[in-house]
Amino acid sequence: MDIPKLIYIPKAQYSSQISNYDGLIVVFNYSESISLKTSILDTYSKEIFDQFKIDASIGKNISIIHAESAPGMRIILVPIKSKFDDTDDVRIYGEIGRKFIERVLEAGIKKPIIYFATEPKNNDGNINKDFINFKQVTLLGALSGLYIPLEAREFLNKSHDIDEIGVMVENETEDISEQLKIVEAYQEGRQLAQDIGGTSPERGNPLQCAEIIENIFKKTTVDVKIIKEYSIIEKEYPLMAAVGRSSVCVPKHAPCVVKLTYKSPDQTKVKDNLFFVGKGVTFDSGGMDIKVGGAMRGMCRDKGGASICAGITYIAQKLALKHVNITAYLGFVRNSIGSHSYVCDEVIVSRSGRRVLVANTDAEGRMTMGDLLTEARENVITNKLYENAKIFTIATLTGHVGRAYGPYPAAVENGQAVKKSVGRTLQDIGQIWGDPFEVSRIRREDYMVVKGNGITEDVIQGNNKPSTMTNRAHQFPVAFLNLVSCLDKHGTNSDNPIAYTHLDIAGCYGKVPNNWGLGEVTGNPIVAIASSFLK
Ligand SMILES: [Zn+2]
Incomplete structure (x- = not known):
């Protein structure tokens, strides 16, 4: 089956990969103030705050901002609004994955990097086990938005609009290549x-x-x-x-x-x-x-x-x-x-x-x-x-x-x-x-x-x-x-x-x-x- 390829990008390789991609999608936990302190985002803090000055909704909804040194000169901010408790479940990530990929397609992005900047954590600081597969669920949601039904593929003579997606995580506790293979097989x-x-x-x-x-x-x-x-x-x-x-x-x-x-x-x-x-x-x-x-x-x-x-x-x-x-x-x-x-x-x-x-x-x-x-x-x-x-x-x-x-x-x-x-x-x-x-x-x-x-x-x-x-x-x-x-x-x-x-x-x-x-x-x-x- 022909689907977009998922490529793991270790953070250390990010700067060398910037020119290969054309958009940085940042998935992060929503909070009232934008306080995205990560090694990757520090580079773009000026652009994010400049944009915040003219648009107070930045960081509240999916938004695209201009950042000269980002892949494709653009950052797509994707806040996850959830308490990560019993009133919600991990589907929130799949739903938002579906939404941001639709926005990404509208923007004409062809080869994005999805960057998981934060994790779904409990009040005690530990990752909520019910949300443990948040990365895979996000990716499956995004891929579902790129699927073109068989008869439409035959009529339009195309299989998908995005060929490759880079995947990067802030907390690099493991090599996620195996997880990406499973997501690809499931898709x-x-x-x-x-x-x-x-x-x-x-x-x-x-x-x-x-x-x-x-x-x-x-x-x-x-x-x-x-x-x-x-x-x-x-x-x-x-x-x-x-x-x-x-x-x-x-x-x-x-x-x-x-x-x-x-x-x-x-x-x-x-x-x-x-x-x-x-x-x-x-x-x-x-x-x-x-x-x-x-x-x-x-x-x-x-x-x-x-x-x-x-x-x-x-x-x-x-x-x-x-x-x-x-x-x-x-x-x-x-x-x-x-x-x-x-x-x-x-x-x-x-x-x-x-x-x-x-x-x-x-x-x-x-x-x-x-x-x-x-x-x-x-x-x-x-x-x-x-x-x-x-x-x-x-x-x-x-x-x-x-x-x-x-x-x-x-x-x-x-x-x-x-x-x-x-x-x-x-x-x-x-x-x-x-x-x-x-x-x-x-x-x-x-x-x-x-x-x-x-x-x-x-x-x-x-x-x-x-x-x-x-x-x-x-x-x-x-x-x-x-x-x-x-x-x-x-x-x-x-x-x-x-x-x-x-x-x-x-x-x-x-x-x-x-x-x-x-x-x-x-x-x-x-x-x-x-x-x-x-x-
Ligand atoms: Zn029947």
Whole structure:
């Protein structure tokens, strides 16, 4: 992936680097008086105070001042206004990173240095641990502002407006080059997720999504397998085949399954075998339970889960991680409407042999992932990976998660995942990486509503109301996924428990636009997942 390069500049090299850059961005803690006493800023104190004489707002908001000997003769002052306490979190740095990069682009700056002049400190003078990743979060915020979506890149024939960013820190306690490599890998993975997830229904049809992934992994160690034959999909993944049934008559809309495998270069060091199953619904009309009242708008972004799975695999290979193996199953399918559409009241036998009573064709995400989840379970069993396996489903699954948690994703765990603190890890690590998670539990009520009568059906797919009108509508689909994949046989009191966690990302994957456009695809929560589990 093509992203701006991040170059570490030790302070001792600053003066020799000034002519190579064209702007100095100073990120510092806001205070009433500008008292920026650092070795770098002392050089410019006259210019800063001269400017302050004619503009009292200098230092209060993002401002650009002229300084003859600075890179590009300009300094961009970026105050962080936060108490660095429980009323705030490290996202403030990401938000300000996004803001200053927009200002920098307006100013025509092409190659800036970002200089972290101060640190987020508690009253006792120690750095606040919740803000410990402030540099990385700032950089990820800045890089997010430089991302140009895939179709726009193709139309405009350019990839980004800034090729390189220098990074300098006042408190040089460590070489941050490794941190910058991680930020670059996260940004590249996120960009891949945005590319796939943000494409329009035609540019991002199932086969084109598979092609983007195939191309990106071509020169890597990741093994890519694509299943396009509908007859095989029907046999191996009957639930997903039902969703795609009416799309097959248009070849470019036909479904496909993409399997990705990343193997650690040193198998003796592997601690985690991670399995990801992603929902890649390239357009969701709702099917025969058609989305009405304008609810179909934006439904080309229903492939966020699959896109994140691809991005996570990308990050692992980019960092050549030794402690993890990754297997990802991505189901790309278009939920079309036609005379051959699947309908409610059908009973479909799943890969696991359990019979699913279809209730609502708009609940196609759990159908798409159900059999892929079964395959992940089979993989764990065949390779006897129970001890160190973690299975995830990732999907823009329900509107309910947004009603429950607003813009935050939810991790919904089975008993073994709770035991292994999977959700807790996402919550704790996501918090300090500016990509926060909420944690939900599957309850017995969730199983009760999806359990079939055992005579004519084994599992009920859902109800016939929108998720936003249904209680526990982001939790009960996980009970369905547990039952349909037979993961319920691997509970905490079984001989072979398997940790399974579902991530509902519908609330965080896209931003609500302030106009009538489609809004931005964020690629969240890829940073939380990567920082929690990619070691
Ligand atoms: Zn749907």
